[in-house]
Amino acid sequence: MPGRAPGAGEQYRFHFDMRKCIGCKCCVVACNEQNGNPAAINWRRVGEIEGGFFPDATRAFLSMGCNHCLEPTCLSGCPVDAYSKDPVTGIVRHSADACIGCQYCTWNCSYGVPQYNPERGVVGKCDMCHGRLTLGQAPACVAACPEGAIEIEVVAIAGWRAAAEGAVVAPGVPVADGSVSTTRITLPEGLPPDARPPDLTHVSPAHPHWSLILMTVLTQLSVGAFVTIWLLHLLGASSGLGAGALVSLLVGGLALAAATFHLGRPVYAYRAFRMWRRSWLSREALLFACFSGVSALYAAWLWWQLPGGAALGAVTAALGLGGVTASACIYRVPSRPAWNTPATLVQFHLTAGILGPLVAAVAGAGSVRWLGLTAAVMGGSQLLALAVLFLRCIAADRPELRGTARLLSTVFARRLLARGVLLVLGALVLPLVGVASAPVGANLNVGPYTAEHALCAAALLLAISGEILGRYLFFVSVVPTHLAAPYLAAAREAA
Numbered sequence: 001m002p003g004r005a006p007g008a009g010e011q012y013r014f015h016f017d018m019r020k021c022i023g024c025k026c027c028v029v030a031c032n033e034q035n036g037n038p039a040a041i042n043w044r045r046v047g048e049i050e051g052g053f054f055p056d057a058t059r060a061f062l063s064m065g066c067n068h069c070l071e072p073t074c075l076s077g078c079p080v081d082a083y084s085k086d087p088v089t090g091i092v093r094h095s096a097d098a099c100i101g102c103q104y105c106t107w108n109c110s111y112g113v114p115q116y117n118p119e120r121g122v123v124g125k126c127d128m129c130h131g132r133l134t135l136g137q138a139p140a141c142v143a144a145c146p147e148g149a150i151e152i153e154v155v156a157i158a159g160w161r162a163a164a165e166g167a168v169v170a171p172g173v174p175v176a177d178g179s180v181s182t183t184r185i186t187l188p189e190g191l192p193p194d195a196r197p198p199d200l201t202h203v204s205p206a207h208p209h210w211s212l213i214l215m216t217v218l219t220q221l222s223v224g225a226f227v228t229i230w231l232l233h234l235l236g237a238s239s240g241l242g243a244g245a246l247v248s249l250l251v252g253g254l255a256l257a258a259a260t261f262h263l264g265r266p267v268y269a270y271r272a273f274r275m276w277r278r279s280w281l282s283r284e285a286l287l288f289a290c291f292s293g294v295s296a297l298y299a300a301w302l303w304w305q306l307p308g309g310a311a312l313g314a315v316t317a318a319l320g321l322g323g324v325t326a327s328a329c330i331y332r333v334p335s336r337p338a339w340n341t342p343a344t345l346v347q348f349h350l351t352a353g354i355l356g357p358l359v360a361a362v363a364g365a366g367s368v369r370w371l372g373l374t375a376a377v378m379g380g381s382q383l384l385a386l387a388v389l390f391l392r393c394i395a396a397d398r399p400e401l402r403g404t405a406r407l408l409s410t411v412f413a414r415r416l417l418a419r420g421v422l423l424v425l426g427a428l429v430l431p432l433v434g435v436a437s438a439p440v441g442a443n444l445n446v447g448p449y450t451a452e453h454a455l456c457a458a459a460l461l462l463a464i465s466g467e468i469l470g471r472y473l474f475f476v477s478v479v480p481t482h483l484a485a486p487y488l489a490a491a492r493e494a495a
Contacts, residue, residue, distance in 0.1 A: 001138050002154045011090020012128060013155045013182035016063055019189075020149035023048070023061040030144030031065065034129060041115045043126040044141050047484050051195030058195070060188050062484045063150060065126035065141060066113045067181035068092045070161055073333070074105035074114055074125075079282040080271040082123075090157070090182070091130055096122045100271055101264020104281050110179055110335045111483045121264025128152070155182055174486035178334060185487050196399065197482045203403035205411060205476045211261040213471045216327055217355075219288060220348060221464070222252030223320030224356020226295055228374075230313035232366045233302070242303035244363030249292075249299045256288055284326035291319040324348050337396075338404040338478045343389050347474075350385065351467050353378035354427045358463055361434075361456040368452040372431035375459070379427025386420070386470070403479035412473055419469045426462025430455055 006012055023046060031037070031044040044065040052058045068085075072092045075083035082098040083105070085091070094114070099122040105114040106123060114125045129139035133152075137143070142150045163173050164180050174181045225248035229241050260266040273289070276282040298316045301309040328348040331339040354375050361371040393405035408416050434455040 001136075001142070001152050004154065006089060006154050009157050010154050011068070011157060011182065012133070013068060013090070013153050013160075013184060014065065014128070015151040015153045015184045015186070017149045017151075017186040018049075018060050018062055019186060020147040021046075021061040021063055022147055024146065026144045026146060027063050027141035027150060030140040031126070034132075034140035035124070037115075037117070037124070038119075041117055041124070043113075043115060043124065045483065047197050047199065047482065049191075049195050049484060049488070050198050051192035058188070058190070058192060060191070060195075062185070062487075063141070063145075064111065064113075064183065064483045066092060066128070067111055067179070067183040068128065070157060070164075070180035070182060071178060073108045073110065073179045077104055077108035077279050077281070077333075079104065079273075079275050079279040079285065080268075081275055086130075089128075089130070089133070091128050091133075092125075093127050093130065094123065094125050096120070096124065098271070099123055099265070100268045102262070102272065102281060103264075104279075104330065107331070107336060107480075108333050110481060110486065111181065112335065112480055113483075116264065118264070123264075153184065155184070181486065187487070195488060197484055197488075200399040200403060200479070200482055200485075203407055203479050205407060206478050206480075207475065208472055209262060209475050210472075211258050213468060213475065215255045215259040215262070216348070217351060217464070217467050217471050218251050218255030218258070219327070220324055220352040220467075221355040221359060222248045222255065222295075223291070223317075223324050224352030224354070225251075225359040226298070226313075226320055226356070227317045227352070228356040228360040228371070229302070229365055230298075230310075230317045232360065233313055234310055235366075237366050238305065240360075240364035240366070242299065242305065244360050244365040245295070245299035245302045247363060248359060249295055252288075252292060252295065256292065280326050280329040284323055284330060287319055287323035287326055291316065291323050294319055321349070321352075324352055335481050336478050337398050337400045337481065338389075338393065339474075341389075341392075343385055346385055347382065347470075350378050350382040351470075354382060354463055355460070355467065358431070358456055358460040362453060362460055364453060368450075368456060369435050372434040372452075372456060372459075375463070376428050376431040376435070379423060379431070379463070382427065383420070383423055386423070390416075400479040400481055404477045407477045407479070408473065412477060415469060416473060419466055419473060422462050422466030422469060426459050426464075426466050430459035430462065434459070 025046050027044050028042050028046060035043060046061055046063045049060045049062055068091050080098050080100055082095045084093050086093060101121045103116050106116055114123045116123050132139055142152060160182060161180055225244060229244050233241055260269050263269055272282055272285040276286050295316045298312045301312060328345040331344055334340055357371040357374040360366055361368050393401045396402055434452045437452055
């Protein structure tokens with residue numbers, strides 16, 4: 001423990017000496033006992049680091065709790081402002097009372113520090129045993145370590161920020177990732193350049209988050225359908241628009257209702273609107289809430305075939321596309337390299353571009369020929385994006401991306417193949433067959449239900465199944481960055 005409290009421009013931090021750690025995990029047990037956590041939830045974790053070649057292989061251990069970052073991404077991304085950074089000690093604290101259990105911070109943190117407790121329905125994390133510190137006592141992990149590998153230090157914020165963000169990389173200082181971890185690590189001497197956590201080569205599937213799968217796919221279907229209907233409305237179509245809009249509205253409402261099942265405390269879902277200035281999750285909730293209200297008015301307008309309404313349709317389309325963009329930005333976080341790419345934005349919007357025209361075609365809202373051709377173009381683009389992303393993961397230098405490729409080509413190989421087959425059939429083959437069989441002179445105001453509409457209905461079912469399976473693979477194949485990755489990257493660059 002330091003002999004004084006932090007002064008102006010200073011804060012507390014952890015110092016971990018890898019040379020001393022023996023991997024006993026006494027710190028993990030002490031942390032769990034201090035905070036009343038079950039064995040499966042660890043606010044402090046011990047990771048293994050391996051490197052070298054026989055007979056000169058090496059093994060070391062890294063114990064890490066919360067890094068109490070200078071710019072904590074868990075705080076900036078939280079939609080309910082459940083995180084705060086103590087202005088005196090610099091400790092990043094979490095309020096279980098404010099938390100709604102959305103789990104966004106568990107993705108947003110580059111070190112995987114926040115842990116979700118399904119029994120309580122909230123997230124929790126290390127607070128450096130804030131209560132013990134106020135009494136002058138060491139945190140539980142520091143007191144329990146038999147080798148003295150964990151210490152509390154006072155750090156000068158400006159100097160540490162300069163070291164972390166500077167051009168010169170030094171051992172024990174993390175590579176800048178936006179959060180600026182304050183934890184200092186003393187690395188063992190002679191750490192091999194290939195030292196890395198074995199967890200990155202022995203990857204396992206992530207949680208599927210079925211409620212989010214349904215929510216994202218169905219909201220994108222609803223948005224795509226409303227955008228298509230609005231464009232048809234501008235072009236002078238009239239029949240089928242109201243029915244298509246009402247179906248899209250119902251699907252969108254079901255999707256937003258499904259999203260609440262992801263929350264640990266759904267009764268407090270309304271709190272998610274609070275931090276729209278900085279949290280993409282809050283922006284998504286706000287945009288889709290506005291989209292629901294405006295799209296309901298637009299659907300009623302179309303159902304009653306009232307004159308005008310194009311401006312209302314434009315607002316509906318803008319809010320919906322904004323919501324889809326916010327949904328994609330939620331997943332663009334540095335801690336998930338497979339998600340953190342512009343392709344996530346492209347894929348989410350292409351899902352809307354595939355499903356929306358097919359919904360409109362089934363509702364008889366326009367020409368099957370042009371709607372089917374639009375869906376086929378979007379489907380071909382989605383197939384190309386899928387292939388490019390898979391090849392990118394295979395050829396990547398980052399072990400997390402190679403881990404994603406390994407999961408997709410082994411554990412999920414059959415499901416990846418099924419996703420491709422459904423995409424080809426539902427978004428390419430059947431829509432193009434409908435295009436070929438539709439009358440060349442078909443206008444926007446279609447007549448009775450035809451075989452081409454039935455073909456579009458089959459295509460829609462296959463396309464929805466393919467997009468749901470694709471979103472399932474999106475969630476389960478992602479490999480998060482390891483808690484040690486920023487420090488090992490710095491060590492390799494310094495070497």
